[in-house]
Amino acid sequence: MTATVTLPAGEQTLTLDQDAAGWNINYVTFTAGGGGGTGNCTGVSSITVGGTTYTPQWCQEFNGSAGSPDTTVWNFDLGNNGGWGNGEAEVYCGPPGYPNNPSQCPSTFSTSTAPVYIDGNGHLVIQPRNVNGTWISGRMNTEGKQNFQYGILEASIQLPNTTNQGLWPAFWTLGSNITTVPWPTCGEADIMENWSPQVDNGAGPSGNNSTIHTAKTGGSGIGQRYTFPNGEAADTAFHTYGIVWTSNEMQFFVDNASTPFFTVTPSSLPSGDTWPFNQNIFTILNVAVGGTLGGSTSGLSSPGPLVVDYVRWYTAQ
DSSP states (O other): OOOOOOOOSSOOOOOOOOOSSSOOOOOOOOOOOOSBTOOOOTTOOOEEETTEEEEEEEEEOOOSOSBOBOTTTOEEOOBOGGGGGTTBOOEEOOSTTOTTOOTTSOSSOOTTTOSEEEOSSSOEEEOOEEETTEEEEOEEEOTTTOOBOSEEEEEEEEOOOOSSSSEEEEEEEEETTTTTSOTTTTOEEEEEEOOOTTTTTOOGGGEEEEEEEOTTTTTTOEEEEEEOOTTOOTTTSOEEEEEEEETTEEEEEESOTTSOSEEEOGGGSOTTOOOOOSSOEEEEEEEEEBHHHHOOOTTOOSOOOEEEEEEEEEEEO
C-alpha cells in the first residue's frame, strides 16, 4: 500500500493503531514528493507583526528543476468554462498529461510552450500564449489539498506589464466551503488583482487592488488600492502581496506586513451581510486574458509572464 500525504513544516508524529490481531508490519519507507518546485519551509524565517510572531507552516519555494508544477500540491482549472463568469478569452491548461487537459494545451513539456511551469531558477511562471488564435494560460489552486485559516498568507510576485489592456493577473482566495455554499456567500479575498488603467481605471503597473466579496457585496465587493512609491512598479521587481488574518479581521499589505493599506472587519460590511472569513480558505494564482477587467485582446501581443518567487503561510505562535 502507498499513500501520498502533504505535511506542514516542523516535526511530525506517525501513529499506528492495531485494532485487531492477525497482522504485522514488515517495513515502512518514506519518500519525498517529486515534481517541479515542491518545497518546505527550511530556511524561511518567522515574521513578527504587532508583537505577534508568525512561524512558517507551508511554503512553496519553486526551487526544483525546470518542469511542471507539482500536482500533489496544486490543482489546475481547465478550459474556458463560459468565460469563468467574466467573459474571459483564455483556455486554462494543466501540465502535459493532466487529466482532461483541453486540446489546445501542450502535450509535451517545454518552457517555450508551457503556459505554466517551474523555470529552474526558483520561480513559478504563468505565461499566457496565443496558440493558433486561442489564448492559453494557467489557473492553479490548492482546493482540497491545502486549506488555510488565520495567520499570514503571502506571495512574492513580479507581474506582467498591464499598461495596455488584455491581461488580468491575480493572487486570491475562496472559502473552502464553495461546493456547498456558492460564491459569493463562501467569501472571496483578492490579495493581488491588477489590470490596465484603460479598463475601469485599473492600477496598471503603478499599484494593486485588494478586494473582498461577500453575499451582499457580490461582484462589486469592498476594496482599496495600493500605489507604489515613486520609482517602484509591479512589473519591474518582485513585491510581496499578502494578508494578516485573524478572527473577524483581514489586513491587506504590500511588501510590509506591519503596514497594511486596507483593513476589513464585519463592521465594514453592509447591514444584513455575513462575514465569511472565519473559516478555511484555499488560494489561487492565475492570469486571465480579456474579460470584464482584462479588457480587449485586440492589441495583445507577446505579453509578459506572471512570475512567482514563493507562496508562504505562517501561523501565530
